[in-house]
Amino acid sequence: MPFDLSPLWISLKTSLLATFITFFLGIASAYWMLSYRGKGKSLIEGIFVAPLILPPTVVGFLLLLFFGKNGPVGKLMQPFDLTIVFTWYGAAIAATVVSFPLMYKTALGAFEQIDSNLLRVARTLGASEATIFWRISLPLAFPGIVAATTLAFARALGEFGATLMLAGNIPGQTQTIPMAIYFAVEAGATEEAWFWSIVIMATSLSGIFAVNFWQELREKQRQGKQGGQTRQQGQGEPETEVALLSASTSGVELLVDIEKQLSSFQLKVAFTTDEQPLGLLGGSGAGKSMILRCIAGIETPIQGRIVLNGRVLFDSEQGINLPSRDRRIGFLVQNYALFPHMTVAQNIAFGLPKNLSTNSMRSQVQEQLVAMQLQGLGDRYPHQLSGGQQQRVALARALASQPEALLLDEPFSALDTHLRSQLEQQMTQTLADYKGASLLVTHNMEEAYRICPNLLVLEHGSPVHYGSKYEIFEHPATMSVAQITGCKNFSSAVVQSPQQVEAIDWGCSLKVIEQIPQELSHIGIRAHQINFTNDPNQENTFPCWLVRTSETPHRMTLFLTLHSPANSPQDYHLQAEVFKEKWLTMKEQPFPWYVTLDPLRLILMSGQVTGDSER
Numbered sequence: 001m002p003f004d005l006s007p008l009w010i011s012l013k014t015s016l017l018a019t020f021i022t023f024f025l026g027i028a029s030a031y032w033m034l035s036y037r038g039k040g041k042s043l044i045e046g047i048f049v050a051p052l053i054l055p056p057t058v059v060g061f062l063l064l065l066f067f068g069k070n071g072p073v074g075k076l077m078q079p080f081d082l083t084i085v086f087t088w089y090g091a092a093i094a095a096t097v098v099s100f101p102l103m104y105k106t107a108l109g110a111f112e113q114i115d116s117n118l119l120r121v122a123r124t125l126g127a128s129e130a131t132i133f134w135r136i137s138l139p140l141a142f143p144g145i146v147a148a149t150t151l152a153f154a155r156a157l158g159e160f161g162a163t164l165m166l167a168g169n170i171p172g173q174t175q176t177i178p179m180a181i182y183f184a185v186e187a188g189a190t191e192e193a194w195f196w197s198i199v200i201m202a203t204s205l206s207g208i209f210a211v212n213f214w215q216e217l218r219e220k221q222r223q224g225k226q227g228g229q230t231r232q233q234g235q236g237e238p239e240t241e242v243a244l245l246s247a248s249t250s251g252v253e254l255l256v257d258i259e260k261q262l263s264s265f266q267l268k269v270a271f272t273t274d275e276q277p278l279g280l281l282g283g284s285g286a287g288k289s290m291i292l293r294c295i296a297g298i299e300t301p302i303q304g305r306i307v308l309n310g311r312v313l314f315d316s317e318q319g320i321n322l323p324s325r326d327r328r329i330g331f332l333v334q335n336y337a338l339f340p341h342m343t344v345a346q347n348i349a350f351g352l353p354k355n356l357s358t359n360s361m362r363s364q365v366q367e368q369l370v371a372m373q374l375q376g377l378g379d380r381y382p383h384q385l386s387g388g389q390q391q392r393v394a395l396a397r398a399l400a401s402q403p404e405a406l407l408l409d410e411p412f413s414a415l416d417t418h419l420r421s422q423l424e425q426q427m428t429q430t431l432a433d434y435k436g437a438s439l440l441v442t443h444n445m446e447e448a449y450r451i452c453p454n455l456l457v458l459e460h461g462s463p464v465h466y467g468s469k470y471e472i473f474e475h476p477a478t479m480s481v482a483q484i485t486g487c488k489n490f491s492s493a494v495v496q497s498p499q500q501v502e503a504i505d506w507g508c509s510l511k512v513i514e515q516i517p518q519e520l521s522h523i524g525i526r527a528h529q530i531n532f533t534n535d536p537n538q539e540n541t542f543p544c545w546l547v548r549t550s551e552t553p554h555r556m557t558l559f560l561t562l563h564s565p566a567n568s569p570q571d572y573h574l575q576a577e578v579f580k581e582k583w584l585t586m587k588e589q590p591f592p593w594y595v596t597l598d599p600l601r602l603i604l605m606s607g608q609v610t611g612d613s614e615r
Contacts, residue, residue, distance in 0.1 A: 006172045007180040008199060011157055014088055014176060018095035018156040023149055025096075026103030031133065034111050051162075052101035060165025063094060067166065090167035091174050095156035103152040110144025111137060117337035120298045123324035124331040125351030125401050135350075139341045146214070154204040254405055254437035258294055258304030258314070262287065267301075267461035277431045277438045279452030279469075281445060281484060287461040288441040292407040295439070296331045297324035308437065309404050330398030330406040334413050336390045338382040344393050345369070345378035351401030368396040373426075388419045395430065405437040412447065427451060445485050449473065457481050475514070479522045479605050486526065487603065488575045493523040501604070506562055506573050510540050513599045517606040527557065529601040530576040532586060536594045543592035547572040556583040560595065 029048060033041070051059050067084040068074045077083060084090045114137060122132045138145075160178035167174040169183060177200045184193040257270040267287040271278070280288040293299040295306055295313070303316040308329075313322050338347050348365045356364070369375055372392040382390055391411060398406060411427065412420045428451050431438050442448050448455055448469070455472050457465040465477040476482040479490055491505035495516055502509050503523050510523065533541060547566040550557040556579075559572040566572060576595065578586070586593070 004171070007175050007177045007196065010088060010091070010172075010174065011176040011178075011200070012203075014092040014095050014163075015153055015156040017092045018099055019149060019153040021092075021096045022100045022103040022152045022156075026100060026107050026148065026152070027138075027145060029104050030108035030111055031137065033108060048104050049101045051098045052105075056098060056159065056161025057165060059098060060094060060162035063090075063097060063162060063166045067093070085166060086168045086170060086174065088167065088174055091163045091176060094162035094166045095159045098159050098162055099152040099155040102155050103148045106148030106151060107141065107145050110141035110148070113144070114140050115335070115337060117333045117335060118339060120293075120296070120324070121331055121333060121337040122339075122350070123298070124296050124327070124329050124403075125397070126325045126328075127350070128325060136339060140339075150207045150210075153207055157200060157204055252404075252435065252437050253307075253309060254295070254439075255305065255307040256291065256295060258291075258301035258306065260290065260294060260299065260301045262290065262461060265460045267291070269456075269458070269461070269463050270304075271456055271463065271466060273437055273439065273454065275435055275437060276454055277440055277452045279448035279455045280439060280441045280458060281443070281448045281455050282458035283443060283484065286458040288443075288458055289409050292331070292409050292439060292441055295327075295405065296329045296407060297322060297327050298331075311404075328402070328404045330401060330403035332391075332394050332398050332406070332408045332411050334410045336382075336394035338390055338393055338397075340382050342381075343378060344374065344380050344382075344385070347382070347393055348397045348400050351397060364400060368400050372396045386419075387415050388423050391415070391423055392426070395427075399430075399434070403436060405439070406431075406434060408438070408440045410441055410443070412442075412444075424450065445473075457484055459484075476603060476605060479524070482522075482524050482603055482605060487524045488527050489530075489573075490522050490524045491573075493520055493604070495520055501602075508542055508562065510597060510602060511599050512602050512604060514602065514604050517604055519606040520604060522605045524603040524605065525574075525597055525601055526603075527575045527577040529598065530574060531596040531598060532576075532578075533594050533596050538594075538596050540597040540599060541594050542597075544574070544595045545591050546593070555579055558583075560593075562595075565591070 033045065033048075036044075064085065065071050066073055067090065069078065069083070069085070073084070084093060118136055118140075119132055122136050127135070158178055159176070160182065163174070163176060164179060169175050169179045175183075177196050181193050181196045181200070184190075184196065252275040253272060254274075255272045258267070260267045264285075265287075267290055269287070269291060280291060282288050290299060294301050297313065300321060301314065301316065304314070305312065305316070306314040308327070312318070312320050313327050314320060339350065342350070345365050348368050349361055352361050352364060365378065369378055372395060374389065374392055374396065377385065377389065377393075382393070385393065395411075408427075412424060415423060424447065431451065440448065440452055453469060454467065455465075455469050456463055457472060459480050465472050465481045472481065473485050476485055476487070482490070491503040493501050493503055496502050496509060498516065499512055500509060501512050501516065501520070501523055512523075535541070536543065542562050544560040544562050545565040547559040547561055548569050549559070555577050558576045558578065559569075560574045560576060561571060562573045574595070
């Protein structure tokens with residue numbers, strides 16, 4: 001053991017100072033770069049990580065040029081008789097520069113792992129960017145930041161080349177442990193080199209081991225909490241009815257008239273809605289969720305207006321674009337975006353006004369827990385809840401902030417069939433009591449029909465039919481609308497007379513009751529509305545043959561060909577749906593069977609949208 005232990009104290013002093021500096025610089029730079037979209041991002045990123053790539057001697061040489069007496073910083077310090085070169089401050093600066101990239105990249109990775117929906121939802125709940133950083137981003141990234149800090153400290157402790165170039169090897173002043181090892185080996189003092197090598201390895205590895213142990217302990221505590229939670233939902237809580245929200249205005253209206261260029265099409269939509277839930281129905285990628293994000297302020301349209309209860313949320317001409325936190329919008333996303341490090345009660349309380357007293361906040365949270373049948377779950381964390389419970393917590397959190405509009409982005413997509421049905425009923429009741437505007441995005445036509453009195457059907461970013469659910473399902477404007485609403489049988493059609501249409505693909509002439517559109521293009525009928533009869537003389541009745549069947553738990557889908565037997569399993573005209581009880585009575589009957597296409601059930605469609613796209 002050497003008598004002079006100064007390399008240990010110098011190394012610890014410089015490494016701790018370097019780690020302290022890189023801790024703040026690294027986190028700030030990582031969080032800034034996470035959202036930076038300006039020019040030169042790649043260049044900035046390259047500068048930040050350059051010390052990780054360049055040889056330490058090159059980094060030291062550049063620092064020497066910068067801080068030397070002829071460098072820009074050196075010249076500034078000359079009048080004050082100060083210098084960085086060949087001082088322990090120089091060693092600290094060299095250690096800071098070479099350890100910064102590890103802190104920056106690891107912290108950036110930790111921030112990038114955070115679900116962006118958590119941040120979006122926090123903004124819609126009224127949180128400022130500072131609040132989001134301190135209460136959401138930093139706590140969730142904290143384990144990664146601790147690991148980054150440990151790596152930065154270990155890198156600063158082991159720095160040699162840059163330190164030697166800038167601070168030199170002055171025993172008792174700038175000689176750190178790595179330099180003590182190098183010069184001990186050079187002088188043939190092997191035992192001294194061994195001593196310092198063991199010291200630096202023990203110091204570096206002890207930090208890494210401590211972090212690993214802390215993370216393992218954290219995980220065990222989390223699993224222990226999860227296993228220890230045995231309370232059942234609803235225990236010991238009173239059953240009371242609670243009004244979720246009082247309308248802030250007597251008349252509720254949301255006006256949306258926006259355009260936004262997407263990757264494959266342009267979203268261009270205009271509609272208004274009141275306190276009756278409006279369903280946005282359409283296939284995947286039709287632009288439904290983008291409309292919600294634009295209303296919530298998460299995305300920005302290229303032009304247009306969004307007005308909620310007379311408040312202008314967005315107006316491209318006037319340059320108005322309220323941030324999400326000021327829009328008073330409740331947003332329920334597909335994965336619910338519950339803050340994983342907060343309890344159920346803390347999640348619900350997140351959007352409450354910050355000026356509320358503790359008792360008032362606790363009372364409002366309890367009201368939401370009761371209203372959503374979550375009694376007894378306030379102290380649990382999201383990972384300790386079922387999917388249905390998570391959804392109700394997310395809904396309670398959105399409603400607790402008293403939004404003027406509630407946006408629901410496929411809220412049932414992650415649930416099984418039984419749970420979906422239960423929660424759908426509760427959602428229907430919640431929306432019936434809710435006094436603000438509400439929009440539900442879904443691609444499930446039955447879900448939209450059950451929950452929403454009014455529907456807006458979208459295709460490639462454009463509205464193709466807007467009206468009541470009865471109008472849209474009974475009289476879809478176009479073939480695409482009919483397909484979205486579940487119709488499976490179509491034929492191109494031409495007019496023969498005011499009440500007669502030829503279905504070209506089905507090879508038959510059909511009497512119709514509905515007024516024929518001016519630009520008739522197709523005729524259709526829903527599979528469950530095809531009737532089978534024993535009377536071949538009925539109107540719109542034709543012989544048919546069974547091609548193949550498809551079975552569901554309760555129904556049979558029959559693929560039929562008209563007029564003559566099929567030549568192949570893919571050769572069919574119509575799909576008919578019947579309950580299995582009826583199928584058992586008819587499957588043994590000889591062919592041909594006879595189908596009736598009820599004139600009242602035939603759907604006549606034009607090639608263009610009929611009616612106005614705005615209500």
